[in-house]
Amino acid sequence: MSNISQFIQHINQHVFKSLLEDLPSEYSTFKKYKQIRFMRTLMASTVDLKGCLNTPLIINYKYKVIPSVQDFKLQVLISLMLSPQTKDEMTFDAFENMFMDSLKLHTRGISIDYLKSKSFEEIDALIKKVGFHKRKAKNIKDLCMLTSAPDSYEDVIKINGVGPKIGLLYMQNALGQNMGIGVDTHVNRFASKFEWIKHKSGRTPLKNPEQTRDLLEASIDKRFWAEMNLILVGFGQNICTSTQLPKCDVCLVSNCKDRRTKIDESLQNGIVKDIEDLDVSYLHSTNHEKNYKKILAWKILVQERYGIEMRYGNEDILGDWDKKFDNLNKELYGYNLLQHEKLSEPPLKKVKIEIKSEF
DNA sequence: TACAGTAAACGGCTGGAAGC
DNA sequence: GCTTCCAGCCGTTTACTGTA
Numbered sequence: 538m539s540n541i542s543q544f545i546q547h548i549n550q551h552v553f554k555s556l557l558e559d560l561p562s563e564y565s566t567f568k569k570y571k572q573i574r575f576m577r578t579l580m581a582s583t584v585d586l587k588g589c590l591n592t593p594l595i596i597n598y599k600y601k602v603i604p605s606v607q608d609f610k611l612q613v614l615i616s617l618m619l620s621p622q623t624k625d626e627m628t629f630d631a632f633e634n635m636f637m638d639s640l641k642l643h644t645r646g647i648s649i650d651y652l653k654s655k656s657f658e659e660i661d662a663l664i665k666k667v668g669f670h671k672r673k674a675k676n677i678k679d680l681c682m683l684t685s686a687p688d689s690y691e692d693v694i695k696i697n698g699v700g701p702k703i704g705l706l707y708m709q710n711a712l713g714q715n716m717g718i719g720v721d722t723h724v725n726r727f728a729s730k731f732e733w734i735k736h737k738s739g740r741t742p743l744k745n746p747e748q749t750r751d752l753l754e755a756s757i758d759k760r761f762w763a764e765m766n767l768i769l770v771g772f773g774q775n776i777c778t779s780t781q782l783p784k785c786d787v788c789l790v791s792n793c794k795d796r797r798t799k800i801d802e803s804l805q806n807g808i809v810k811d812i813e814d815l816d817v818s819y820l821h822s823t824n825h826e827k828n829y830k831k832i833l834a835w836k837i838l839v840q841e842r843y844g845i846e847m848r849y850g851n852e853d854i855l856g857d858w859d860k861k862f863d864n865l866n867k868e869l870y871g872y873n874l875l876q877h878e879k880l881s882e883p884p885l886k887k888v889k890i891e892i893k894s895e896f
Numbered sequence: 897t898a899c900a901g902t903a904a905a906c907g908g909c910t911g912g913a914a915g916c
Numbered sequence: 917g918c919t920t921c922c923a924g925c926c927g928t929t930t931a932c933t934g935t936a
Contacts, residue, residue, distance in 0.1 A: 670927085722908085
């Protein structure tokens with residue numbers, strides 16, 4: 538696949554297409570995951586905008602560069618290698634620093650040739666914001682010894698600084714192959730907290746992500762593996778935070794045993810109760826109008842109370858990067874030069890309404 | 897109340913130690 | 917020799933405490 542917009546389309550359609558489906562009813566153990574998933578379809582998170590797939594997408598788009606598929610894969614890998622122990626915002630900034638630097642030398646952005654031209658010290662200076670920047674700079678510099686971006690899981694985890702989680706996310710985001718659940722701290726935390734997995738001994742494993750991955754993969758259909766990381770990381774960043782106080786008062790997860798903030802009973806019995814059992818099928822349901830009002834009330838509540846950005850209109854969880862690249866492609870090649878796509882404004886972003894528990 | 901300083905938590909990979 | 921366990925790496929962020 539040589540065309541980047543086809544490539545992005547492939548990732549969206551093949552790896553993350555499960556996001557358009559409801560979770561099958563036989564997954565009763567995963568009721569809470571269904572509720573988290575529903576929240577995530579309504580709400581944007583840092584990981585959607587500055588996660589390891591979208592970082593190269595956004596940066597290429599921002600600087601009007603159409604990367605080759607090979608360079609794009611390498612950029613996804615670098616963005617993933619920068620991410621451990623580092624907030625998404627910092628990873629994004631470090632990647633952008635490298636990208637801007639690459640434009641001084643190459644018009645096509647970060648590539649193996651670019652890495653060959655930089656010293657370890659120069660790379661280190663560019664990624665100074667991320668944790669373990671010295672080790673990461675060395676590992677990224679070593680990528681210049683590759684002839685091309687890795688094309689298999691076995692090849693990618695041979696690289697220093699790439700473990701199972703990074704390897705699996707690379708397979709999903711750079712090669713479009715869904716080989717397993719990328720278990721990071723959030724996935725591990727929620728799998729134990731909501732008791733989706735249980736060790737044979739009856740204990741829920743807390744410290745071993747590989748064990749969590751095996752048990753989770755055994756309990757849920759393969760087509761849902763890829764989305765789990767994206768869904769749960771966003772939920773962990775926005776609602777069920779570990780460092781800040783979690784926002785239990787607006788959380789749609791029912792009967793959570795680990796609530797750490799005061800609950801407004803009228804909210805829980807009103808808006809939250811009203812929509813906690815909905816799923817993505819609400820869009821197609823005959824009750825769409827009724828559900829829409831309830832969901833809108835929840836969105837406004839979360840946005841007003843916590844400033845969390847919501848999704849409006851037809852924006853979906855993956856964004857429309859394939860379209861953007863397609864348009865950019867046309868612009869750069871002289872087609873539709875005057876036709877710049879505008880992002881549709883959230884139509885109801887600043888509407889203030891009184892939140893009532895009943896409609 | 898505002899600010900400064902300090903302590904602790906977070907986070908995935910790596911490599912050494914311990915156990916089998 | 918292989919597997920498992922765990923401390924350490926390092927910078928950011930948040931919560932807490934003390935002081936003015």
